[in-house]
Amino acid sequence: MIKRLFDIFFSSFILITFSWLILISYIITSIQTKSNGIFVQQRIGQHGKSFSVLKLKSMYPKKEKVTSFGQIIRRYKIDELPQFLNVLFGQMSIVGPRPDIAGYYDLLEGEERKLLELKPGITSEASIKYKDEEYILSQHENPKLYNDTVIFPDKIKMNLDYYYKQSFILDVKIILKTIKNLIS
Template sequence: MQVCCGTISSYGQFLRSSKFDELPQLLNILLGQMSFVGPRPDVPGYYDKMEGEERKILELKPGLCSRAALKYYNEEALLAKQKDPLLYNDEIIFPDKVRMNLEYYYNRSFFGDLRIILEVVVWKLLAVRY
């Protein structure tokens, strides 16, 4: 997991923190390569570590938003506070994301996706406001 190391411009940092850097993924959605809701793509190599039932997540198209993405919206800042960011990601964050994405896999539905989209919209509105 890469933590911001000071090499990102203030404009780039704004794009990342506001998630505007993810707008090009809308093209991937239009091309059918991604969906609005689904597991976020992770750092290369992490999904290779999954075994057994966890690999069911790979059957889903990657998504622009998910409950795990909402929970860890500030993942870089969270990791920056850790003594060993890689270990924290490996033992805490990634397993929790896998658990949440498996829950999504087994319980996904049209109305469930709508609810996640609404949660993202409300979160963004509140984040802009405060």
């Protein structure tokens, strides 16, 4: 209950404080991509249920190329600000495992399925550690294989650790660590 109230308060604060940045970014991404500046994708949420995650578009439609403005908003995670709406809607939390596409969290077995009890989050220890995941993957000959055999299992381990240790104090520490990471 405390976590949900905190999620509502914190996400409302972020959305109000950064509404100007979201609006300007939306306009620029809409112009640059010549499409709606909001990217909607199905992700796996709590209890394995699918939901629509919101992001600002950072890539040209139907191309595998990031826009010039997309590089900026990705670097500073501005593209993820609309996800605070997902938090308000109750689909996500501020802290929790990052929501993934189908074929990962929904296929977990055994103890690892405990992660599906958690709401996906905007930030986590794993998302902080792998903030440059795209770059890390680009350094490998087979990025999908590296993700599936190294990064994803490590994220599972870190997220299970969070599952067993979760508390309001831990959430605050992760949020502060995330803010420090974004600033530096």
